[in-house]
Amino acid sequence: MDKISALACALLFSSSLLAQHAPEKRVDRTLITNKVYKVGEERMTPEKLWQLGRxxxxxxxxxxxxxxxxVSNYSFGENKSEKNLHIVPVSGGAAVQFTHEAGAESVVQMTAEGDVLYLxxxxxWSKPLAGGQAKQLTDIADGLENVKLSPDGKYILFSRPVLVNKNHSADKYADLPKSNVYIYDDLxxxxxxxxxxxxxxxxFIATYDKGKVGEPLDLLAGEPFYSPQAPFGGADDFAWSPDSKAVLYVCKKKFGKDYALSTNTDIYRYEIATKQTTNLTEGMMGYDTHPVYSPDGQKLAWLSMKTDGFEADKTDIIIFDRKSTRRLNLTASWDGTVNSFIWSRDGRKLYFTAPTKGTVQLFEVALSSSKKDAGFAVKQISEGQFDIGDIVAELDGQLIVTSTTLTRAAEIYSYDLKKKSLRAITTVNDAAYANITETKVEGRFTKATDGADLFSWVIYPPDFDPNKKYPTLLFCQGGPQSATTLGYSFRWNFQLMASQGYIVILPNRRGMPGWGVKWNHDISKDWGGQPIRDYLSAIDDLAKEPYVDQARxxxxxxxxxxxxxxxxxGVHEGRFKSLISHCGLFDMTSWYGTTEELFFANYDLGGPYWDKANEKTYTDFNPIEHVDKWNTPILIFQGGKDFRVPIGQGLAAFQAAQLKQLKSRLVYLPEENHWVLSGQNAQVWQREFFGWLKETL
Structure with missing residues (x-):
């Protein structure tokens, strides 16, 4: 057994332990502990973090x-990442770098002839898997995106931008090419x-013959709609029918205010011969995405949410049987939400990933049920102190997956369906981690103010000594319905925080998936209520430990x-000595007036500020209404291109702190959005983050 698989096995913990998370008597509040591997003597630093391969x-x-x-590797000197393709045997062995050219490559298809087609x-482009000369197959003006070739190889499906409305002055007024003005009549x-x-x-669809591409046909006929979805849709929004006679695409066919207020994407089928388009999800009102045909082509599966406007609704797997013409919800009676799925090779079941109890695990659902309308049997098939990311494929009693922990970036693994164990296939970052001292990760349960059991992950500094006292950080997750599991972040990296000497606690507060649909939903319209009390409960409980420095x-x-x-x-009553907010919402009234996806604001906040039914959102649950109680040093990060939480939020909060004479600092990132994507900007972010903590904690 290699080092990584041994580590993965050592980190496994009992699901029954998690299931029994509400004991009548509790002596030791720490319920889940992973073994500490003291691999090296160095600590994780921001520089080491960005030297890891992605x-x-x-x-x-x-x-x-x-x-x-x-594998993407970042260069500090050039301030950019370079991605190349690599090949490794599934059974184990040495990896070989497959591409070397400057510029990112992404695989489109693996052929039966042993070629890799990639963008x-x-x-x-095409290149033999066994090695050899790469061959450019297409030379299309403006390039291709999200390419999918038809199963018979005669057609190519791809996307590209189309000018539909002349919103920019240089497009609207040809004689003013150097102007830079935007004109709008709608949202x-x-x-x-x-x-x-x-x-x-x-x-677009076009004929394809040995690299020759025919005249492309725009399937949306110049209409003002997006497919793939904006801004994060991709090739998963497209699919070919098994007989190559039709294509499927995901689209929200709405414009302006209707687009900003709705999540109702549909899956459309376009027939090549007749040029007819059919809406396959007519009457399904939420997100419908990721269409995938079964191996025999007789069934279509996709991901679906039920509620229009609720972007964090329970995600189910729907199948459409072409013979019976019935739609079936495979996960309707299961108390969870699906991340992603693949078909089994025999077409009798689907494998999927979903958050559960502070992790993301593998599940399966069979297409047969014991009784009519009894529901389909969902079974969890992996458990352990790790997250499962993507499911790549099923292969001979194993699933090829990606996996992370809080102290290990993503690698590719084989998950043995019988042995219930992970085996590493790639080991890109083994050498780097071999020199870094491991940090201990534990699970912990706390009683919330309403009596519910509240789970948290706790990460401890290297060489943790329970006889010493440590400064401690409460991490508050975004979303607000995003899960806090065992994913590995290159900015909010808890291994890095712990390596600087901090204990970090990550509560699975109200609103997070993995603890039932109700728990996930309970944050909506209650942003400043029970979720905030959950945070205080978690930190108050941890602060009782003798090794937590309550003054820090x-x-x-x-x-x-x-x-x-x-x-x-405004409500912590002296608990915290330092605060850091990145792209946070400060004034809910102004935020509602400037954010873009209004379906999110309407559902989660209740609606606009002028509707008295939503008064609590804009008073009791509005941070600006509690500024009179601010008395703690605060660091504020704000992205200049963040239109989800626009710049005024961070600026207003900083100005309030300054006028109240509080120690405060604004770190403005003019070219960043809601995230920090530039490597050097990320280094500045880390230096300011930890510099502030050294000053104030």
Whole structure:
């Protein structure tokens, strides 16, 4: 057994222990403990963190013998990442770098002839899996995105932007090419980090013959709709029918205010011969995404939410049987929400990932049920102190997956379905981690104010000594319905925080998936209520431990987590000595007037500030209404291109802190959005983050 698989096995913990998380008597509040591996003598630093390779699973060879994966490596000097493709045997062995050219490659398809088709600089390329000369297959003006070839190889499906509305002055007034003005008559004028210039990504289909591409046909016929979805949709929004006679695409066919107020995407089927389009999800009102045909082509599965406007609704797996023409919800009676899925090779079940009890695990659901309307049997098939990310493929009693822990970045693994164990296939970062001292991670349960059991992950510094006292950080998660599990972040990295000498606690407060649909839903319209009390319960409980320095406790977070920090600043009653908020919501009234996806604000807050039914959201649950009680040093990060939580939020909070004579600092990132994507900017972020903690904690 290699080192990584041994580590993964050692980290396994009993699901029955988690299931029994409400004992009548509790002596030791720490319920889940992972063994500490003191691998090296160095501590994680921001520089070491960004020197790690970032692994992405790209595909499995047709014969099932090799995995193709990407590794992105960051250069501090050039301030950019370089991604190349690599190949490694599934059974184990040395990895080989497959591409070397400057510029990111992404796999489109693995062929039965042993070739890898991949996108490089907007064109389709081919190269033998066994090695050899790469061959450019296409040379299309403006390039290709999200490419999918038809099963018979005669057609190509791809996307590219189309100018539909002349919102930008240089498009509207040809004689003023150097002007830079935007003109709008409706909403959806900006999204995420860019203003709408009137260009919409559209799906195109064309004939394809040995690299020769025919005249592309726009399947949306120049309409102002996005497919793939904006801003994060991709090739998963497209699918070919098994007979190559039709294509499927995901689209929200709404414009302007209707687009900003709705989550109702649908899956459309376009027939090549007749040029007819059919809405396969007519009457299904929430997100419908990720269409995938069964291996025999007789069934179609996709992910679906029920409620229009609720972006964090329970996600179910729906199948459509072409013979019976029935839609079936495979996970309707299961108390959870699906992340992603694949079909089994025999088409009798689907494997999927879902958050559960502070982790993300593997599940399966069979297509047969014992009784009519009795529901389909969902079974959890993995458990352990790790997250499962992507499921790449099923292969001979194993699933090829990506996996992380709080102290290990993503690698590719084989999960043995019988042995219930992980085996490492890639070991990209083993050498780096071999020199870094491990940090201990434990699970902990706390009684919330309403009597519910509240789970948290706790990360301890290297060489933790329970006889010493440590400064402690409460981490407030964003979303607000995002899960706090065992994912590995290159910015909010808890291994890094612990390595600087801090204990960090990550509560699974109200609103997070993995603890039932109700728990996940309970944060909506209660942002400043029970979720904030959950945070206080978790930190108060941990603070009772003798190794927590009660005079040195801080709270940090981003997005809803940043909002939480702003809220806690007014209600914490002396618990915290330092606060850090990244792109947090400060004034709910002004935020409602400037954010872009209004369906989110309408559902989670209740609606606009002028509706008296939502008064509590804009008073009791509005951080700006509690500024009179602010008395704690605060650091505020704000992205200049963040249109989800626009710049005024961070600036207003900083100005309030300054006028109240509080020690405060603003770190403004003019070119960043809701995240920090530039490597050097991320280094500044880390230095300011830890510098502030040294000053104030």
């Amino acid at each position: 692994v992405s699973a790209e595909g499995l060879s047709v014969d099932g013998k090799h995995v193709v994966y990407g 490089f600089k907007g064109q389709l 959806d004028y900006r999204h995420w980090d860019s203003f709408n210039d009137g260009r919409f990504n559209h799906p 406790i801080g709270a940090v977070g981003a997005s809803y987590g940043g909002y939480s920090v702003f809220m806690l600043a």
